[in-house]
Amino acid sequence: xxxxxxxxxxxxxxxxxxxxxxxxxxxxxxxxxxxxxxxxxxxxxxxxxxxxxxxxxxxxxxxxxxxxxxxxxxxxxxxxxxxxxxxxxxxxxxxxxxxxxxxxxxxxxxxxxxxxxxxxxxxxxxxxxxxxxxxxxxxxxxxxxxxxxxxxxxxxxxxxxxxxxxxxxxxxxxxxxxxxxxxxxxxxxxxxxxxxxxxxxxxxxxxxxxxxxxxxxxxxxxxxxxxxxxxxxxxxxxxxxxxxxxxxxxxxxxxxxxxxxxxxxxxxxxxxxxxxxxxxxxxxxxxxxxxxxxxxxxxxxxxxxxxxxxxxxxxxxxxxxxxxxxxxxxxxxxxxxxxxxxxxxxxxxxxxxxxxxxxxxxxxxxxxxxxxxxxxxxxxxxxxxxxxxxxxxxxxxxxxxxxxxxxxxxxxxxxxxxxxxxxxxxxxxxxxxxxxxxxxxxxxxxxxxxxxx
Amino acid sequence: xxxxxxxxxxxxxxxxxxxxxxxxxxxxxxxxxxxxxxxxxxxxxxxxxxxxxxxxxxxxxxxxxxxxxxxxxxxxxxxxxxxxxxxxxxxxxxxxxxxxxxxxxxxxxxxxxxxxxxxxxxxxxxxxxxxxxxxxxxxxxxxxxxxxxxxxxxxxxxxxxxxxxxxxxxxxxxxxxxxxxxxxxxxxxxxxxxxxxxxxxxxxxxxxxxxxxxxxxxxxxxx
Numbered sequence: 266x267x268x269x270x271x272x273x274x275x276x277x278x279x280x281x282x283x284x285x286x287x288x289x290x291x292x293x294x295x296x297x298x299x300x301x302x303x304x305x306x307x308x309x310x311x312x313x314x315x316x317x318x319x320x321x322x323x324x325x326x327x328x329x330x331x332x333x334x335x336x337x338x339x340x341x342x343x344x345x346x347x348x349x350x351x352x353x354x355x356x357x358x359x360x361x362x363x364x365x366x367x368x369x370x371x372x373x374x375x376x377x378x379x380x381x382x383x384x385x386x387x388x389x390x391x392x393x394x395x396x397x398x399x400x401x402x403x404x405x406x407x408x409x410x411x412x413x414x415x416x417x418x419x420x421x422x423x424x425x426x427x428x429x430x431x432x433x434x435x436x437x438x439x440x441x442x443x444x445x446x447x448x449x450x451x452x453x454x455x456x457x458x459x460x461x462x463x464x465x466x467x468x469x470x471x472x473x474x475x476x477x478x479x480x481x482x483x484x485x486x487x488x489x490x491x492x493x494x495x496x497x498x499x500x501x502x503x504x505x506x507x508x509x510x511x512x513x514x515x516x517x518x519x520x521x522x523x524x525x526x527x528x529x530x531x532x533x534x535x536x537x538x539x540x541x542x543x544x545x546x547x548x549x550x551x552x553x554x555x556x557x558x559x560x561x562x563x564x565x566x567x568x569x570x571x572x573x574x575x576x577x578x579x580x581x582x583x584x585x586x587x588x589x590x591x592x593x594x595x596x597x598x599x600x601x602x603x604x605x606x607x608x609x610x611x612x613x614x615x616x617x618x619x620x621x622x623x624x625x626x627x628x629x630x631x632x633x634x635x636x637x638x639x640x641x642x643x644x645x646x647x648x649x650x651x652x653x654x655x656x657x658x659x660x661x662x663x664x665x666x667x668x669x670x671x672x673x674x675x676x677x678x679x680x681x682x683x684x685x686x687x688x689x690x691x692x693x694x695x696x697x698x699x700x701x702x703x704x705x706x707x708x709x710x711x712x713x714x715x716x717x718x
Numbered sequence: 719x720x721x722x723x724x725x726x727x728x729x730x731x732x733x734x735x736x737x738x739x740x741x742x743x744x745x746x747x748x749x750x751x752x753x754x755x756x757x758x759x760x761x762x763x764x765x766x767x768x769x770x771x772x773x774x775x776x777x778x779x780x781x782x783x784x785x786x787x788x789x790x791x792x793x794x795x796x797x798x799x800x801x802x803x804x805x806x807x808x809x810x811x812x813x814x815x816x817x818x819x820x821x822x823x824x825x826x827x828x829x830x831x832x833x834x835x836x837x838x839x840x841x842x843x844x845x846x847x848x849x850x851x852x853x854x855x856x857x858x859x860x861x862x863x864x865x866x867x868x869x870x871x872x873x874x875x876x877x878x879x880x881x882x883x884x885x886x887x888x889x890x891x892x893x894x895x896x897x898x899x900x901x902x903x904x905x906x907x908x909x910x911x912x913x914x915x916x917x918x919x920x921x922x923x924x925x926x927x928x929x930x931x932x933x934x935x936x937x938x939x940x941x
Contacts, residue, residue: 316891336765338768362940373939377940394940457897459874462895462898527900557906558887628911650913686889
């Protein structure tokens with residue numbers, strides 16, 4: 266360790282005044298600090314990285330433990346000290362706080378604020394909280410503020426529904442609605458073959474009410490719209506990132522989100538694709554961080570950004586943070602996967618409704634899709650796996666009124682990487698769609714959910 | 719992939735992988751910018767590895783490469799195989815884990831980011847390590863098992879688990895050399911339940927708390 270420090274010092278001296286080459290941007294955790302990135306003053310500060318595991322939706326009486334991972338790095342890439350503070354407020358009480366030295370494996374216990382959220386006998390409530398870190402040299406980062414906090418919900422009623430397992434290898438076939446061979450040109454999809462790297466293909470897709478399929482074909486820098494496998498139109502979108510996403514608003518406008526790099530300080534912007542013409546609006550900055558999902562179901566594009574792990578829209582930044590995805594009408598869809606369970610709920614005017622915990626017989630991977638489905642229902646697609654023997658697949662589940670209405674397996678088909686949360690879409694027709702790829706090309710595959718929408 | 723594995727294997731056999739030569743007829747980015755600088759290391763923590771990788775973020779990608787600066791951009795875009803800037807996925811892991819340049823050797827070596835070394839391991843060898851090598855396959859990939867700076871590796875790609883935190887959607891933040899178009903970065907990935915990938919751990923990390931370890935930290939209560 267000390268030797269490494271000396272090496273860094275020697276090289277820094279060799280570089281002379283080129284200290285910028287060694288500096289790390291002083292924005293972190295998605296919140297730009299006061300000085301702009303690139304200014305010498307800002308870049309000379311330590312880098313603070315801050316992530317946490319959001320509770321999202323907890324049952325009354327459960328312990329609430331929030332893991333926080335805080336890393337403070339000097340401009341030379343070595344560790345530095347910092348302090349992490351978690352503040353919480355619930356019910357009529359004011360903000361309460363606790364602090365600890367930064368590091369990995371920190372856990373903050375928010376059980377007491379969660380209990381206060383239900384004081385007075387309420388059926389459900391919420392806890393506002395913030396996570397922040399501060400190091401020497403005035404470097405600081407905050408996830409949420411007291412004015413626009415992060416939030417999790419507490420409910421007394423969240424029945425458990427056991428989801429039957431689907432044997433591995435018994436995947437539904439689906440029906441291919443679009444096929445594009447790999448290549449270049451109007452009716453092909455761009456691909457970058459990996460070589461000690463990932464193979465990349467279209468990052469996202471969606472479908473509209475008219476039966477059109479939108480494919481975000483980043484390697485050909487276009488949003489291509491197809492009816493069947495015939496190209497209807499293509500709009501140039503320029504260079505978009507491998508986590509670029511596409512979403513449609515209720516009136517049919519298409520929005521594309523993209524980021525400008527691969528660090529945790531990347532700028533994430535959304536652009537509106539002009540319908541029916543070859544054009545794209547200027548971009549709106551959503552914020553800084555790692556983009557997880559784009560949604561435009563309310564007509565306003567919103568992106569869930571990490572590390573806050575909350576949804577936000579442009580240009581108001583944190584003023585519109587929500588932990589759940591906003592639904593038309595103002596409700597908020599809560600969804601979280603932990604261990605072998607998926608928890609779902611709907612927030613209406615601050616109260617949790619229709620909460621349910623889907624319990625699977627195995628640990629789960631990503632929650633690839635979560636959406637309302639009819640009245641009092643949800644549809645989810647989650648990645649399930651077995652270590653022994655090694656096998657994995659996706660499992661779709663429709664749940665309504667506390668029972669599983671239908672469930673089936675879908676084979677993983679990811680020859681080329683697409684964004685992990687852009688592989689499945691719930692179509693306006695109530696069917697499930699998968700963006701699947703194999704060595705010959707990319708497909709959009711439709712699965713009937715049983716007409717229960 | 720096969721070409722990559724064969725080429726790396728050839729370089730191992732000829733013992734020339736410790737410093738990839740500049741092969742282009744004209745001066746390459748590597749020949750203009752990179753130099754040899756390394757030192758045996760001890761008490762290497764996961765947090766040190768994370769700090770090291772943080773410098774590589776936003777730099778370029780180079781197949782078989784291992785030299786980069788810290789200007790947060792790819793200095794050789796569109797040139798994934800021309801002695802340009804950046805590591806490939808296995809080269810990034812090799813340098814972040816401070817592995818030695820001979821196959822199977824234990825111990826740690828700190829490699830300057832400006833030293834153009836890839837190391838002897840391809841993603842395939844990370845995915846299927848021999849028992850005597852300085853890393854091993856985890857029994858499973860559950861959240862209870864994995865620790866940040868462990869890797870998820872398959873035949874063709876490897877990425878490093880960037881944080882213990884779990885987003886609400888169950889993905890993982892992975893630090894990885896994604897390819898020439900996007901270089902090195904952190905991306906949300908779904909490798910954890912993808913059975914193409916194995917969980918891989920470097921042996922012999924020094925605990926993060928070193929040198930002031932005081933036992934496990936209790937949860938901090940927020941009143």
